[in-house]
Amino acid sequence: MKAKEKIRISIDENLCKRCGICSEFCSEKVFLELDNGMPQVTVPENCIVCHLCDWRCPDLAITLEVIS
Ligand code: SF4
Numbered sequence: 001m002k003a004k005e006k007i008r009i010s011i012d013e014n015l016c017k018r019c020g021i022c023s024e025f026c027s028e029k030v031f032l033e034l035d036n037g038m039p040q041v042t043v044p045e046n047c048i049v050c051h052l053c054d055w056r057c058p059d060l061a062i063t064l065e066v067i068s
């Protein structure tokens, strides 16, 4: 990722089954897991675009977009 690029991370609440895999694999602590298990994107600027969250999400609920 280039220095000036930003990342947009979206989670489809209808697809997410609240398994916690995304927050568990994210080394940069981008997600906060709410009490109901739903992940919330809190610090997208910390994302290093490793794709461990979206590629491992069993329900394809996460979309990562690089925006310049
Ligand atoms: S890995 Fe996917 S299904 Fe599991 S909590 Fe994260 S967004 Fe939801």
Ligand code: SF4
Binding pocket: 009, 022, 025, 026, 027, 028, 029, 030, 046, 047, 048, 049, 050, 051, 052, 053, 054, 064
């Ligand atoms: S791409 Fe990597 S750093 Fe970015 S939110 Fe997903 S797991 Fe975290």
